[in-house]
Amino acid sequence: MTGIGKSFLGVRVLSEVDLAVEAGQVHAVVGENGAGKSTLMKILAGVHTPDTGTIAIDGRQVSFSHPLDAQRAGVAIIYQEFTLLPERSVAENVFLGREPLRRGLVDRAAMDGATAALLSELGEDSFGPRDPVKRLSVAQQQVVEIVKALSLDARIVVMDEPTAALADHEVELLYRLVRRLQERGIAVVYISHRLREVFDLAGRVTVLKDGRLVSTVATAEVTPDDLVRLMVGRDLGTYFPPLATSTGEVRLSVTGGGNARLSDISLELRAGEIVGIAGLQGSGRSSLAKALFGAAPFTTGTMTPVRPRSVREAVAAGIGLVTEDRKAEGLALRQSVRDNALLVARAIGRPGASVRDLLDRVRLSPPRPSQEVRYLSGGNQQKVVLAKWMTLAPDVLLFDEPTRGVDVGAKAAIHDLMRELAEDGTAIMMISSELPELIGMSDRVIVLRDGRIAGTLPAGSSEEAVMLLAASEEAA
Amino acid sequence: MKRALPIFAVLAVLLAAIALANPFFLEPAGFLAFVKRAAPLVILAAGQYFVIVSGEFDLSVGSLVTVEVVVAARLIDGNEDATWPVLALVVVIGLLVGLVNGAVTTLLRVPSFITTLGMMLVLSGAVFLWTGGAPRGALSHAFRVFGRDTLWSVLILASVGVAAVLLMRADFGRTLIATGDNERAAALSGVRVTRVRIVAFAISGLAAAVAGILLGGFAGVSAQVGQGLEFSAITAVVLGGVVLGGGRGSVVAAMAGALTLEALFTLLNLYGISGALEFTVQGVIIIAAVAAGAVRLPFSLTPRKSKGDAHAAS
Amino acid sequence: MNDAPPSEITTPAEAAPPAARRAGATRHPWANLGSTQVVFLALLVTIVVGWILVAIDGGNLLTLETVVGVQQRSAALGIVAVGQTLAILAGSLDLSVAYLISLASLVAAEIMQAGSVPGAVAAVIAVSALVGLVNGVVITKLRVHAFIATLGVALVIKGVLDHLYDGPAGRVPESFQHLGYDRVGPIPVSAMLWAAVALTAWFLLSRTRYGYRVHAVGGDPDVARLSGVRTDRVIILTHVLCSLCAGIAGLLLASRLGAGVPTVGTDGGYDLESIAAVVLGGTALAGGRGGVAGTVGGVLLLAVLDSVFNQLEVNSFFKDVVRGVVIVVAVAVYARKRSTS
């Protein structure tokens, strides 16, 4: 791809970007949120047509007006968003748009067979080709996405943040898969915010910033810090704000809390501390957050100040939740920054704070209250979500994957904000699948396993210690 | 508001065209007569807007208008003293029907298209079951003055307009739009999405009641007074640039849409495209107007459910 | 639609691996009863209860006349509803069918009067296909919400009808009226036509790529597009098929009425009634979920209700009340099933 440029509604998203990927090479693309990685890939996949620039595959000029064209040219992509139909079976999803035919009719047997083969190739036996996707867990669905891409047996495979929803053991599976593709002489484009993965897998890495190409380097020749510097344009290092010096009174406490997905949950959150929640995918972390927040309430156990039966009760009691999935659960995307920031205040009829102050507090830049949030980058969107909860002046604020898919720059800002809030006396609970972050931020780490508390670790424990608790006897 | 601007332009052009063909239109009396005529549809559109912006439909307003008029006529039966109690009842019925629509849609999770379609059948059936097939009784003068007297109609229209705007500026309005945009996010921010939606339906029902009072007042009892109004109202709202599916559009634009539709009818009559091809022209214009508004939008439809994080991807 | 390259699949069909430790909530006892079964169950109950009521009234619901009557009455609506099912499955809907039916009946009757039955059929097919094409193009290319798009097209047709016709026109020869009146035993030809249309649609949906894509587009247009489905084509084709069904219904009605009638479509309320029948049959208005079988059940259910009311000489206003309630209740039940399953 050379000289690629693209703008949406006059907003320039990509300009003059070149990307060259060789067969049998894993090529990483990194950059902050909104740098244009996904857009670049969607152009390669024929979702968007570039305003400028050309694409060549095996030296042949190609131009895609529809994803189908790209597929035919041998480009397969695992999108950042889910691209599955919950109502349809796994096989139907995998072969959507390319259903195998026999005498002009769809050949179900062939479809299921091929899907089953690919699944077993991935060592995935927890579900079959005929299972409806709606009954799969997030991780299982991600596997389907991967199978979907593989079934194309393309010559170029793009993976846009494939591990965002995967737990570590599943990431391992993916690693092996990528290497196998590599051996088969397939070119792999790998996008991730987790630099470790970049260095584990990629031979070369292209850095984007604000829709422009910063540089393309061999991973062997750079350090993670170099990359970060390239991405952010300044040095950040991996410093986390200092831990709490002292903790205040108990803001929230549960004893013997349980529901369909959780059992025997007992924990305390104190003013001024950040409590980390660790666990494998599906271990119940989000369920815990949603239970404390009244969205999927505890059915048993006691909880102070209240055991919320609804979100409103929790909010009224000063509990807030920064949800796992910003777009689906956090923001009204077509509403302005202002309307989103004031949503909570309005919902509970609090006099709305001054939006300007709010945006300053969360360091939203540029602070344009009238802008629709869907045009903000991931990081800025997350800041708006934070602003929303600031209006509540919450006693307890729960964060579920607060920095997932958020770039290093915004990440640091969010970390600082969390610590500030804690110092102002808010009790904070943080869920994160990124252990370094979790350990770096938390004053304590509670580890979940199968919906139970497997144990609590002090600040500064090692990743190994956490993993041991999280995964013990559940041999991933 | 950006999306709303085109409709005002269109409206201005239409009004100008009418004035050209019919100078009487420029006199206060002439213009007010037009406003008075438009009032019921504008009010219905305002009500329909609240439902549409929350992501729903209300197909029952047409038959609700009929019900209100027929019920009022039978209960008042020409007796002046009955006017005020019946007016109150009419309003209550409107609210009640709206509440039922809202409750069935939200609590029983029936798509509002179906809920209100069913309500449409039930209402039109029930009312004539009650009156034995044809309207009975008569409306009192006190009742009819609201729709017959130009000043009253204009006054009512104005106050409804103001009320609608204020409502949309208030917390209710903002949370309503947010609900229409992303129900889940609203709920997880503490918005009582169910209640907000039910209220929206109640407002639509109330609007239908007021429209019924005006229409009944304007022309008296008739079995078909409300016929087809639901489609006119929805069309008007959409003309105003309000997007079916919720979360976008302003109530002022919706009301402007209604005025535009009304002006369109007037104009088509003025230029003698009456009867026959009038509808053809209407259909083409409606499609064209909505298309003009639609293609300006980015392709993105629904907030995408995403794993990890995703940007406003198409 | 079959424009995707045949993906080379070598691995032979093998038994799918056991779906062990599957995520997902435990299922509600009667959840495994598909909404289609529910419709037909409801249909059965209606027939039994209706039969009893009529018997009490001193009549008999299951006479030859009534059985034939039910089919005669439901055939036209049934054919339209099949087309409407496709549209709704694809996440769209069509409010223009009623006027299209009237138009089709007139086109048919006029050309038949001119002497050519095949010509008339061809013309009807052409006209309806064109209308469907317009609907589809306006929805996909101009991005007008289906509700408004088809409502607009409906108005356009209405205008044309009012302009060209003031009352019944054309003549349908006896030869063609067999379609509307003949029957083989208790099965009217019209019902067979309906069955044929329904079977064709069912086959398209469950066995062809087009069918798979209709479900995909209705389920989530973005996902479908990202997966390489040409969503616009699917939607356009769907509307063409939907309009064709309306055209066929127009032909059927013309053959029954012996002439074309500019109000036959709207008098029959085929637009909203067909949508009602479809959702009554368990197809989700949101699209992507449901099927033709349910729709057939829904139409029959409405027809049997009608017939029972006819027998009991219930007045039409009461009928409307019951219809409204039945539709809403049915959909509420489906919603409940879905949430508990």
Place this chain on the structure above:
Amino acid sequence: TSDKPTDTTTAAASAAPASSAPASEAAAAGTGEQSTFFVQSDYDAQLGMRAKSAQGPADKPWEQAIDPQMVSTTQYKKDGGYHLCFSNAAVNNPWRQVGWKSMQAEVALHKEITTFTALDAEGKDDKQISDIAELTGKGCDALIVSPNTTATLTPAVKAACGKLPVIVFDRGVETDCPVTMINPIGGYAFGADGAEFLVEKVPAGGKILALRILPGVDVLETRWSAAKVTFDKSRLKVVGVEFTDGDAAKTKSIVSDYIARHGKLDGVWMDAGATAVAAVEAFEDAGVPVPAMVGEDQQDFLQKWKQNNLTAIAPTYPTYQWRTPVIAALKILKGQEVPKTWKLPQPKITADNLDTYLQPNMPPLHYALCGCESLPGFPETWGGKK
């Protein structure tokens, strides 16, 4: 009148009241060319009948007939209890409601009718066709049909004629197979009555506004054709011919516009009275005197007429014709002869006989010529108060 079609559903079609103006210069100038529905011979026949005096009991116009051609019915003779069947086009407007109630009351009068089966086609031709088919298989002794559409119901009626005696009333069918075909004099007479009244009352050069429900319905077309003939011969100026869809609001808007444009009108002709009151109100609201009006025999109009003692006339299409088919059916089953085409008298209400038809205790949309005053259950059954 029976042919008042309930405005078809859907869409901005019957949207909110729309203002209006002269449809076109042509319309404004005169009454345009005669419609294709005009049949000179029928016109002459009907206008002739108005003069003739009907045979039969004067106090029971529904049993009267204008120069009847009797036909023998002995072949249908059988002993009672009878099973009468009725395929009704619809009950979707006040005129049909009033008539339907009268018919039921008439049936109740006759003990020899053991069962009366009626199916309502809800205004759907297709349904009425299957209804008729269903009824012919129900062992009825005689079938009464009120066709929804003349042309399209003909085949079904033909089919029924073969199986049992058929009586058709209100709208006709294009076959003479029914034993008798019952209805009042007809549309030409109706239209002429109103027009002639205006010609008589309005000074030469006066401005007339003609309001029609909608084009294309034969009975309504005949009314207008007849009026047109009268107007074209007169020295009155028809300033506009407008369609109201039978919608009161739209009517009022149209009339208001005409008043605004022409200052005053001298007469209003209508092909159906349902919107007469709306038209009158338009003048009241505009604060101008109400000119000569043509209405119909609905109580609300008669009351307005009385209150404001208008210069008005009300031609009628009497609802008492709903009683006649039952009477005819019994005659036929008893083998008594009946008129082949049973033409009922079609009186008009004038200032002189207004008081005899004005019934303040009846609902506003009640039709004065229901001939139901003597029937059991009157007035409550018809929505009236004692």
